[in-house]
Amino acid sequence: MRAQIALLPGDGIGVEVVAEAEKLLLAVAAKFGHEFSFVRGLIGGCAIDATGEALPDETLSICRASQAILLGAVGGPKWDNPSAKTRPEAGLLKIRKELGLFANVRPIKASPYLVQASPLKTEIVAGVDILFFRELTGGLYFGESGRKTNPDGSETAFNTMIYSTHEIERIVRLAGQAARGRRKKVTSVDKANVLEVSRLWRQTFDRVMQAEFPDVQTEHVLIDAMAMHLISKPKNFDVVVTENLFGDILTDEGSMLPGSMGLLPSASLGADGPGLYEPIHGSAPDIAGKGIANPLATILAAAMLLRHSLHLETEAVAIEKAVDHVLSRGHRTADIAGGGPAVSTVRMGELVLEAFLAV
Ligand SMILES: NC(=O)c1ccc[n+]([C@@H]2O[C@H](COP(=O)([O-])OP(=O)(O)OC[C@H]3O[C@@H](n4cnc5c(N)ncnc54)[C@H](O)[C@@H]3O)[C@@H](O)[C@H]2O)c1
Ligand SMILES: CC(C)[C@H](C(=O)O)[C@@H](O)C(=O)O
Numbered sequence: 001m002r003a004q005i006a007l008l009p010g011d012g013i014g015v016e017v018v019a020e021a022e023k024l025l026l027a028v029a030a031k032f033g034h035e036f037s038f039v040r041g042l043i044g045g046c047a048i049d050a051t052g053e054a055l056p057d058e059t060l061s062i063c064r065a066s067q068a069i070l071l072g073a074v075g076g077p078k079w080d081n082p083s084a085k086t087r088p089e090a091g092l093l094k095i096r097k098e099l100g101l102f103a104n105v106r107p108i109k110a111s112p113y114l115v116q117a118s119p120l121k122t123e124i125v126a127g128v129d130i131l132f133f134r135e136l137t138g139g140l141y142f143g144e145s146g147r148k149t150n151p152d153g154s155e156t157a158f159n160t161m162i163y164s165t166h167e168i169e170r171i172v173r174l175a176g177q178a179a180r181g182r183r184k185k186v187t188s189v190d191k192a193n194v195l196e197v198s199r200l201w202r203q204t205f206d207r208v209m210q211a212e213f214p215d216v217q218t219e220h221v222l223i224d225a226m227a228m229h230l231i232s233k234p235k236n237f238d239v240v241v242t243e244n245l246f247g248d249i250l251t252d253e254g255s256m257l258p259g260s261m262g263l264l265p266s267a268s269l270g271a272d273g274p275g276l277y278e279p280i281h282g283s284a285p286d287i288a289g290k291g292i293a294n295p296l297a298t299i300l301a302a303a304m305l306l307r308h309s310l311h312l313e314t315e316a317v318a319i320e321k322a323v324d325h326v327l328s329r330g331h332r333t334a335d336i337a338g339g340g341p342a343v344s345t346v347r348m349g350e351l352v353l354e355a356f357l358a359v
């Protein structure tokens, strides 16, 4: 098949990990006879430096003209000034909103080869397989916000958590559909004991699930309790659906089940148009430029890209198997090495490539 893929490496380790995923995509094209063309775009801090905008129009056009987008990460201390006109993260929020990418799918699967990499006990993490659906274009991230100076010179700032029925319905539907192909359970996470938005979320979830997915088991868990259950009994969860900020926080926490942020990919999907694929982690300024970042999250995001946007299931599975193989042989980047010997970002990319070419 022919496909155009937009590459947006972004900032910090984004550049390092996207380079490794790109090599894998090139190898997929060569091995399976596809024609992939890559177009590069600026996003985040590098885009602010070059154009003054975190998401230049040109990048958006490139993305709209592509079948899928692979993104590294945005942000870093250089652009952290709280009074700056714009921030790198604004570029990411804008691309999600502009492309209507309301569903952020984040699989959290503990590899049998990596149980030692988790700070949690083996009996807790072994066998964990959770699929998060994080709503991505609503909630506190996109509600009305502002800042004003009070008469006494102090300041007040606010953000608004806002959701409408149709925004909740569409993400709940995707979660219900996914559960049907899995263990048929959906957990909805909210704060309905306090927030009006969560009460609407809960009612809408119940209505959609009862009417359209009566065969799927459902439960509600409050966000604070979920933060605990996620690490005390993670095997209780199959599909989890939640609003934007709760999903952001819970999935970073959840990365400690497999053992590292550097292992978790994600897909951001809309009703139509290109999907956006990225690791869940950020630009990791503490390790950027050292060549030690784990590229597996981004390589696995490339596998999700092949599966969801290009419908190349065999190719996606081939990449996932190559990653498994490399981990089964004991190769580790520093984040999952537990102080033992570690390979570099580039070497990990090469090892996956070799394993991919060998099968
Ligand atoms: N999607 C994104 O682009 C995205 C996501 C999260 C954070 N950010 C941005 O990234 C910047 C840094 O944020 P942060 O430090 O809070 O979060 P981060 O995810 O960048 O890093 C958190 C910790 O995890 C480690 N880590 C992350 N990815 C890793 C990898 N692939 N291999 C090994 N270790 C890895 C980092 O070294 C760091 O110690 C901020 O500007 C933030 O806004 C961007
Ligand atoms: C960088 C930031 C805007 C982003 C988010 O909060 O969505 C990140 O943390 C993520 O998880 O993709």
Ligand SMILES: [Mg+2]
Pocket: 248, 249, 252, 280
């Ligand atoms: Mg996050």
